[in-house]
Amino acid sequence: MTRLRAGFNHDMPRKELLTLACELMRESGAPYTSVYMYMLHGDMLVLEAYSGRDTDHDRIPVGKGVCGTAVATGEDQNVGDVQGRENYIACNLFTKSELVVLIRRGTQILGQIDVDSDVLDPFTPDEERAVRQVAEALAVLL
DSSP, X not given: OHHHHHHHHXXXXXXXXXXXXXXXXXXXXXXXSEEEEEEEETTEEEEEEEESSOOSOSEEETTSHHHHHHHHHTOOEEESXXXXXXXXXXXXXXXXXXXXXXXXXXXXXXXXXEEEESSSSOOOHHHHXXXXXXXXXXXXXX
């Protein structure tokens, strides 16, 4: 969080701040294979930054896939096996699990942190808390 706050205090542009958050999370290693920041623009989630594998999914409609479901329901999503999810949108062939944590300011959803992993069911309550702390910091800094 210290590096994020330092970036904010030095007027780091939004995209760079989001990219830094992605990189810092991914640097912690497994299970973080890729980290994506999708920000909400109307009824569309737009990829604004990431660290890890490229994805063709730079726009996701609210209600579609794990990311869109998180916004539609207003609830974080921890999917231990994405193959078992009917509406899953694959970012790549290697992803086995996904954790989506909403970035909120009060009741307003600003976007989300989408963490992909090549490991089945790796996201513990501690992992969820850690990602939620980043989301809470971003909600203040954005």
